[in-house]
Amino acid sequence: MDALLTSNPLLEIILGTLGMILVIFVHGIGIRIINQRFIGSWIRISEITPRWRINIVLAFTIGSLGALHFLETLFWAVPVSASGLIPSMRDSYFFVLESYTTLGEGNVSLPDQWRLIGPIIAMSGLFTFGWTGSVLVNIMTEFGKADRKRAEARSNRRSGE
Template sequence: MVELSAPDPVLETVLGTITLIVIIFLHGAGIRTINQRFSRSWVLMDHSTPHWRINLLLACTIGALAVLHFAETLLWSLPLSVLGLIPSLRDSYYYVLQSYTTLGGGSVTLPDQWRLIGPIIAMSGLFTFGWTGSVLVSIMTEFGKLDRVRARRLNSDPGADADTDGG
């Protein structure tokens, strides 16, 4: 059994990197699933779809992305808690959220001999938030295209969207 109190930066970096790879893989699978569900719903939208339905699709997509990030941070916090590096799961989750979002500066810290894990958690957050941001840009591009179609239709027939505006 590995002595958890003995400083070993190689072990620390290897374990952190393995976990980072698992998180990135999970994020990729989750992003792909969320994007596929969005695409299946999006093809059903057209210029006559009420705004509230389009906005609900966006809200559900953003909610799914948030749940994905919460699951990823939970996966980071479980081994920290189980290995006793941060005994309370709640404190472990708090620490991971602080690191993952690169906010830092929280009151909960890892033991000195495991402090390299924090920056690795931050790296995973940078990767996954960047990836999520690019997906949101793609989704908002689709919204912009639909808005342009609606604007063209409205400019050619000012009464056209009166009954589908809905908010």
């Protein structure tokens, strides 16, 4: 435990960078899996698919992306708690969520000797949330295309009558 309280900024940066790489790597794998499932569901969507089924696909995709972020934050919280930097797992997870989302209220904090980890956790959150945002833009573009096809099909049926 005494070794954990010794200040070593280089060690903080190295361990933090390794953690960040792990989290971003896991995010990449998760995004690919979620995207593959979305595409698998999306190819079965047509102009006659009920809107509620399309909305279920969106809800499942958003839920999966959220669950991925919760998993990734566990990759930070478990070592922080297990090392005793923040002894309570609940407080550790709270600290990580605050840092990861860049909320940064500061109700729970790391010992001064390890405070560089917080901004590195925030960097991992910025990377992964940015990536998630771009995936959601792509998904909503697909929804827009589907809505346009539906509108065109309705318009064609009306003008064909």
